[in-house]
Amino acid sequence: MTQLDAPRTAAGTGSVPRVRRGGRAAWAGGAGLVAVVAVLGYLPYLVSRGTQVDLVGLFALVVLGTMWNLLAGYGGMVSIGQQAYIGIGGYGLVYLAETVGVDPFLSVPVAALVCALVAWPTSYLAFRLSGGYFAIGTWVIAEVVRLLVTQVDAVGAGSGASLTAFSGIEPLYRIAFVYWMSLGIAVVVVVGVYLLMRSRLGLALTAIRDDPTAASSAGVRVTRAKRLVYVVAAAGCGLAGAMIVANTLRVQPGSIFSVDYAAIMVFVVVIGGIGTIEGPVLGALVFYLLQDSLADLGNWYLVVVGGVAIAVTLLAPRGLWGLTRGRVELFPTGYRVAVRR
Amino acid sequence: MSWVNAVVQGVLLGGLYALVAAGLSLVFGVMRIVNLAHGVLAVVAAYGALVLGRALGLHPFLALLLVVPAMAAIGYLLQRGLLDRALRGGELAPLLVTFGLAIVLQNVLLEAFSADNQRLSVGALGTSGVRIADGLSIGWFPLLAALTGVAVIAGLGRFLARTRTGRAMRAASDDPEAARLMGVDDRRIYAVATALALATVAVAGVFLGARSTFDPAAGATTLIFAFEAVVIGGLGSLWGTLAGGIVLGVAQGLGAAVDPAYGVLAGHLVFLAVLAVKPRGLFPSAVTA
Amino acid sequence: MSAPLLEVDDVEVAYGDAVALPGLSVAVAEGETLALVGANGAGKSTLLRTVCGLLRPRRGAVRLDGDDVTALPAHARVARGIAMSPEGRRLFPSLSVEENLLVGGYARRRGPWDLAAVYELFPLVAERRSRPAANLSGGEQQAVAIGRALMANPRLLLLDEVSLGLAPVVVAQLYAALPRITGQGTTVLVVEQDVHQAMAVADRVQCLLEGRTVLEGPAERIDRTALAAAYFGVAR
Numbered sequence A: 001m002t003q004l005d006a007p008r009t010a011a012g013t014g015s016v017p018r019v020r021r022g023g024r025a026a027w028a029g030g031a032g033l034v035a036v037v038a039v040l041g042y043l044p045y046l047v048s049r050g051t052q053v054d055l056v057g058l059f060a061l062v063v064l065g066t067m068w069n070l071l072a073g074y075g076g077m078v079s080i081g082q083q084a085y086i087g088i089g090g091y092g093l094v095y096l097a098e099t100v101g102v103d104p105f106l107s108v109p110v111a112a113l114v115c116a117l118v119a120w121p122t123s124y125l126a127f128r129l130s131g132g133y134f135a136i137g138t139w140v141i142a143e144v145v146r147l148l149v150t151q152v153d154a155v156g157a158g159s160g161a162s163l164t165a166f167s168g169i170e171p172l173y174r175i176a177f178v179y180w181m182s183l184g185i186a187v188v189v190v191v192g193v194y195l196l197m198r199s200r201l202g203l204a205l206t207a208i209r210d211d212p213t214a215a216s217s218a219g220v221r222v223t224r225a226k227r228l229v230y231v232v233a234a235a236g237c238g239l240a241g242a243m244i245v246a247n248t249l250r251v252q253p254g255s256i257f258s259v260d261y262a263a264i265m266v267f268v269v270v271i272g273g274i275g276t277i278e279g280p281v282l283g284a285l286v287f288y289l290l291q292d293s294l295a296d297l298g299n300w301y302l303v304v305v306g307g308v309a310i311a312v313t314l315l316a317p318r319g320l321w322g323l324t325r326g327r328v329e330l331f332p333t334g335y336r337v338a339v340r341r
Numbered sequence B: 001m002s003w004v005n006a007v008v009q010g011v012l013l014g015g016l017y018a019l020v021a022a023g024l025s026l027v028f029g030v031m032r033i034v035n036l037a038h039g040v041l042a043v044v045a046a047y048g049a050l051v052l053g054r055a056l057g058l059h060p061f062l063a064l065l066l067v068v069p070a071m072a073a074i075g076y077l078l079q080r081g082l083l084d085r086a087l088r089g090g091e092l093a094p095l096l097v098t099f100g101l102a103i104v105l106q107n108v109l110l111e112a113f114s115a116d117n118q119r120l121s122v123g124a125l126g127t128s129g130v131r132i133a134d135g136l137s138i139g140w141f142p143l144l145a146a147l148t149g150v151a152v153i154a155g156l157g158r159f160l161a162r163t164r165t166g167r168a169m170r171a172a173s174d175d176p177e178a179a180r181l182m183g184v185d186d187r188r189i190y191a192v193a194t195a196l197a198l199a200t201v202a203v204a205g206v207f208l209g210a211r212s213t214f215d216p217a218a219g220a221t222t223l224i225f226a227f228e229a230v231v232i233g234g235l236g237s238l239w240g241t242l243a244g245g246i247v248l249g250v251a252q253g254l255g256a257a258v259d260p261a262y263g264v265l266a267g268h269l270v271f272l273a274v275l276a277v278k279p280r281g282l283f284p285s286a287v288t289a
Numbered sequence C: 001m002s003a004p005l006l007e008v009d010d011v012e013v014a015y016g017d018a019v020a021l022p023g024l025s026v027a028v029a030e031g032e033t034l035a036l037v038g039a040n041g042a043g044k045s046t047l048l049r050t051v052c053g054l055l056r057p058r059r060g061a062v063r064l065d066g067d068d069v070t071a072l073p074a075h076a077r078v079a080r081g082i083a084m085s086p087e088g089r090r091l092f093p094s095l096s097v098e099e100n101l102l103v104g105g106y107a108r109r110r111g112p113w114d115l116a117a118v119y120e121l122f123p124l125v126a127e128r129r130s131r132p133a134a135n136l137s138g139g140e141q142q143a144v145a146i147g148r149a150l151m152a153n154p155r156l157l158l159l160d161e162v163s164l165g166l167a168p169v170v171v172a173q174l175y176a177a178l179p180r181i182t183g184q185g186t187t188v189l190v191v192e193q194d195v196h197q198a199m200a201v202a203d204r205v206q207c208l209l210e211g212r213t214v215l216e217g218p219a220e221r222i223d224r225t226a227l228a229a230a231y232f233g234v235a236r
């Protein structure tokens, strides 16, 4: 079993430490968060369909960023191949809903489950590589999935497929339902990662990140923890892929398996602040707000995305959230040790 | 005979893949950086030759005389300006920075040259060859490309084994701090390694651009093929990379002989198979170079 | 009297917030052999790493032959004549013995030491010249590490814990080579936990405790009991 000591104080302070999580700011932040989600939940009664469709894009970014952060920020695995699972999620939804005839809303979690089932054996291959070679290895896997999918006529081979299973639902409702589903998924994913990081797995991951050798000699099963992260991240990216397809009603191999998703995930996480729960959410918001102005830039759009990611990595590696310097903490995962003197 | 032909062409292609991979291997061997912009940089070199061809009417091989030193200079500055900083920023930073760089370069190329397919013309050399038998001929150009790959790998190997700078590079790779104690400026050595890597990738890019069409997005497959050659061959061995490139080239050739759509996929599958059964590569080396 | 070859002037060196040397001064005259002794954690390695440029002092200066080299990076100090055999040998494992020596001569100055001279000094190393450095015994590795430092033809040779983990007879063999090194006029600053060994080879001994000098004097005039007390920090 995983054995981790509670944090110890520096020797010789001679006082009893109190270990606690978060603080008053965190409770205030948490309450604010509930309010924000409540407002977002009410939005379909207020805003246009177009806005709802846009916001689903934001929720997908939140999910993708949170998953990539789980991989890289907490698991130390830089993947540039998560589009494999975005694609499987998207195609899974189409296949289940169109060909198998499963209810489309039910198809979304099932597609995510399929991603997890694919990711588990895949991890045995991918984990033979580490660091940068792991990154390219995940990309190769995504390419393989893309090339295989383009051979499958049942999902439109190279030209893609449309999602028509929603056609029984009035568009007004369909858009609102997809919106609520996506909001729900985003909340579940963010809160889920938060809870995951507070669990033993979170402690194990933190230990691995800080010192893999020490962690493994302390009994942390490094590979098992990483594998779990990889599988969870695959399922999460599958959810995002299904959300994207449920939102746009169309799936094409060239776009759903695009490595641009990797670029966007890196951007969202790095800008927001890698290794924090809040960072990717903030990063997704920034990307979402910039998207329109970025879209006007044409090809320069990704130049800016890449350039900003480089600049932030080198100059402000803790990202925007890091600029708050822990003054605000919505999701207290870290321990604070208060020493009374 | 078409199978034999597929194998022969695959072997020649493998030499070219090894040429692309050599720089990736070198940079990883010396600094433990996987340069995710490596493929795009090959494409940058190809566009460089294209521009020189259009502006000055230079043959791609003559253009190499300008493109190679230019890319080497870019490599030196890239290391000193960006990658050195990234190296000091922990394990993830070099990956994030080089990936960001790949995105930036690819889209700058897209803006400058559009997504149109381009090809470098090497004249008659590109189409002529020697006929060995019915359905089996060896093109001069693929042969030249493969031989260049072998020559570059042999040259790099000699450089690392025999020269003062090469030895310092291996020393800095083993223990940068101890190397500093010997008077080796590890940062300068790293910059030299990146410069060399980009010089070789420039040659590779020009050969790739003359062998088939390319566009700004071609860096992705270039990086992936180079990486597959490295992993199939076994990390840390330049000759292993050559062998890995050949295995990859043959797999792609045979796959394409079955159905043109299967060429690349067959290469990926062989790579995954090697990863599954021989994760240290087919030709692992005891000593890292 | 002329300036000492090495003058460490009131350096304060810290690892993050932990101060290892609170303000230490050390001087070594040209041609002299100084032994720095002290218990584990006294700050001996920290001092050597400051002298060779791997660590920067927060305060104070390092001067070589009167020139301030405090701001000079480690690799540039080799050309000025400072070479070190670091704690734990730190050979380049993937290089052969001879290649290790050649890298040692990467920034060599003019002087008596070259491959042939090192091989003559350590005949055992000559026999192992084409082996990977990783495949040597501890004593052989230490000989290579010393030879590698000599290849730079230093004016000041820094030796950190030559005896670490070695059998006494091997240590004696290694130290037997020291007179031939100092005989070339090389100044030596040697760090040892083995006080007897240190006293035997040094002209002068300086004992550190928690980053401070607690005792110093000519080797032949140091009182063993006082040194033992200083070493362990018991009441002086």
Ligand SMILES: Nc1ncnc2c1ncn2[C@@H]1O[C@H](COP(=O)(O)OP(=O)(O)O)[C@@H](O)[C@H]1O
Residues within 6 Å of the ligand: C015, C018, C020, C038, C039, C040, C041, C042, C043, C044, C045, C046, C047
């Ligand atoms: N890399 C390091 N990081 C933090 N503290 C260090 C480091 N190296 C040494 N120290 C501390 O500095 C002090 C002096 O260490 P050192 O110079 O290695 O002693 P010595 O060589 O005399 O055994 C010790 O308290 C040690 O714990």
Ligand SMILES: [Mg+2]
Residues within 6 Å of the ligand: C044, C045, C046, C087, C161
């Ligand atoms: Mg020490």
